[in-house]
Amino acid sequence: MAEIQSLARGLKILNLLEHARNGMGTTEVANQLSIDKSSASRLLHTLANYGFVEQDEDTARYLLGPQLVTLGQHLLNRITLRDHARPYLHELVEKTGECAHLAILAQGQALYIDQMQSPAALRVESEIGTLSPLYCTALGKVLLAFGAMRVPLEFKAFTQRTVTDKSTLAAQLAQTKSRGYAIDDEEYNYGVRCVAAPVYDHRGVLAGAIGISGPAGRVTLERINEFGAVVKTVALALSTRLGFDASLARRPHG
Amino acid sequence: MAEIQSLARGLKILNLLEHARNGMGTTEVANQLSIDKSSASRLLHTLANYGFVEQDEDTARYLLGPQLVTLGQHLLNRITLRDHARPYLHELVEKTGECAHLAILAQGQALYIDQMQSPAALRVESEIGTLSPLYCTALGKVLLAFGAMRVPLEFKAFTQRTVTDKSTLAAQLAQTKSRGYAIDDEEYNYGVRCVAAPVYDHRGVLAGAIGISGPAGRVTLERINEFGAVVKTVALALSTRLGFDASLARRPHG
DNA sequence: ATTGCCTGTTGCCAAATATACAACAATGTT
DNA sequence: AACATTGTTGTATATTTGGCAACAGGCAAT
Numbered sequence: 001m002a003e004i005q006s007l008a009r010g011l012k013i014l015n016l017l018e019h020a021r022n023g024m025g026t027t028e029v030a031n032q033l034s035i036d037k038s039s040a041s042r043l044l045h046t047l048a049n050y051g052f053v054e055q056d057e058d059t060a061r062y063l064l065g066p067q068l069v070t071l072g073q074h075l076l077n078r079i080t081l082r083d084h085a086r087p088y089l090h091e092l093v094e095k096t097g098e099c100a101h102l103a104i105l106a107q108g109q110a111l112y113i114d115q116m117q118s119p120a121a122l123r124v125e126s127e128i129g130t131l132s133p134l135y136c137t138a139l140g141k142v143l144l145a146f147g148a149m150r151v152p153l154e155f156k157a158f159t160q161r162t163v164t165d166k167s168t169l170a171a172q173l174a175q176t177k178s179r180g181y182a183i184d185d186e187e188y189n190y191g192v193r194c195v196a197a198p199v200y201d202h203r204g205v206l207a208g209a210i211g212i213s214g215p216a217g218r219v220t221l222e223r224i225n226e227f228g229a230v231v232k233t234v235a236l237a238l239s240t241r242l243g244f245d246a247s248l249a250r251r252p253h254g
Numbered sequence: 255m256a257e258i259q260s261l262a263r264g265l266k267i268l269n270l271l272e273h274a275r276n277g278m279g280t281t282e283v284a285n286q287l288s289i290d291k292s293s294a295s296r297l298l299h300t301l302a303n304y305g306f307v308e309q310d311e312d313t314a315r316y317l318l319g320p321q322l323v324t325l326g327q328h329l330l331n332r333i334t335l336r337d338h339a340r341p342y343l344h345e346l347v348e349k350t351g352e353c354a355h356l357a358i359l360a361q362g363q364a365l366y367i368d369q370m371q372s373p374a375a376l377r378v379e380s381e382i383g384t385l386s387p388l389y390c391t392a393l394g395k396v397l398l399a400f401g402a403m404r405v406p407l408e409f410k411a412f413t414q415r416t417v418t419d420k421s422t423l424a425a426q427l428a429q430t431k432s433r434g435y436a437i438d439d440e441e442y443n444y445g446v447r448c449v450a451a452p453v454y455d456h457r458g459v460l461a462g463a464i465g466i467s468g469p470a471g472r473v474t475l476e477r478i479n480e481f482g483a484v485v486k487t488v489a490l491a492l493s494t495r496l497g498f499d500a501s502l503a504r505r506p507h508g
Numbered sequence: 509a510t511t512g513c514c515t516g517t518t519g520c521c522a523a524a525t526a527t528a529c530a531a532c533a534a535t536g537t538t
Numbered sequence: 539a540a541c542a543t544t545g546t547t548g549t550a551t552a553t554t555t556g557g558c559a560a561c562a563g564g565c566a567a568t
């Protein structure tokens with residue numbers, strides 16, 4: 001379907017500003033989008049009128065606006081999965097000593113919607129709201145293996161361990177399905193291993209994934225199956241909490 | 255300046271969807287904005303292309319999309335005031351036993367950007383991302399009294415105590431300035447009293463406000479000045495942490 | 509099963525709207 | 539002080555949008 005050009009341009013501006021730490025000027029925005037200064041100026045003013053961007057008082061550069069916080073937070077608060085998941089994330093942190101994360105499928109990527117930090121000094125920080133690729137993270141692999149999402153076509157290598165081969169990934173996903181949890185062995189960040197398991201809702205549909213991330217020194221390959229068992233157990237407990245009936249698990253479409 | 259109509263319409267749709275718990279259909283959106291179904295359809299598709307709205311798989315109704323979470327959270331993470339304020343909010347909770355809040359001025363309203371909950375069973379919940387009016391909340395009055403914002407023109411009464419009279423408000427703001435903290439005496443929510451004080455940045459410019467909210471039974475009028483003193487002290491400590499030089503406070507524009 | 513109602517999408521054309529150009533104002537830089 | 543750069547505004551043109559209308563799909567009631 002045809003896009004509404006000026007709306008699309010406005011939204012592109014918002015995406016541009018996400019990665020501009022110190023904001024952007026009108027001309028800069030215009031250049032990035034290959035549009036005229038005047039168009040950029042008017043688009044920015046419209047965005048500002050509705051609070052989606054804001055002008056820095058000192059530098060006069062445009063930044064993302066408070067309305068995005070309002071809408072984004074509003075949306076987060078509505079995701080009941082998040083509320084239910086909190087105590088289980090806590091349980092994961094207690095049992096493993098590593099940071100726990102909750103992600104859902106969004107835009108073909110894994111969207112981190114909550115996090116609980118490890119008490120350890122050396123820990124893996126992942127900001128809420130971050131989008132990560134599906135094929136090289138434990139949470140993502142879970143969403144791929146147990147969800148309706150099809151395998152991506154392109155693979156970018158983030159580390160030397162990143163799987164960029166379609167058949168290798170397929171084998172990993174099959175393994176993930178059979179054992180009930182996914183592993184990311186330094187495939188996205190050097191020195192970081194993750195384990196994740198699926199969370200189902202009351203209908204037996206995949207709702208999201210929870211997992212832990214820790215430094216490879218603590219999350220060793222010898223112990224990783226222990227972690228897997230823990231994550232799997234906690235994920236199942238959360239699913240049950242959401243009304244998921246484990247006895248129907250083998251026939252989700254019954 | 256002239257608004258870009260189609261961008262404005264798209265943004266209006268996002269605002270509409272904020273208050274639609276179960277999403278909205280194309281026709282519904284069109285009616286609300288008094289535009290044609292076809293226009294609404296195309297706008298919604300454009301928004302969906304960029305992840306700003308999402309279609310519920312079951313009901314086919316449009317909901318706010320994950321991109322708003324990403325952008326909103328990204329922005330929240332950048333507000334360093336928030337990081338710095340955390341321990342001070344904690345201190346407020348410890349000293350007063352009530353919920354503590356941090357707000358900044360946004361869109362002519364008070365935007366709650368962080369919160370720390372009281373351990374008490376009966377407590378005041380305020381979701382992050384909420385916008386509240388300036389003239390009838392303690393945080394808002396602080397932003398009005400110490401900031402560059404002008405007093406609003408219209409007053410809506412939320413409770414019987416809400417001040418809707420311009421001169422009364424002016425007197426309250428003057429009092430707020432002289433004593434260094436603001437009070438909301440059940441003016442926004444029945445049974446809830448709040449106290450707040452200003453936070454300044456390194457330039458001596460108002461950065462935001464922190465305060466506490468509690469049930470009127472605990473935050474009594476007899477004790478409210480005690481609370482005020484605590485909040486004021488903690489707010490000053492936070493300001494100092496941000497590089498504010500208290501000795502220059504009296505001449506902010508020097 | 510049939511009918512009717514409602515919702516959502518698409519093609520098309522007229523017309524409003526957004527755009528590019530250019531000039532100007534404002535700010536900062538050499 | 540001259541210059542360069544940025545941002546805003548006015549205006550004419552033409553692109554884009556938006557409304558109309560037709561169509562398809564879903565749901566409910568008969």
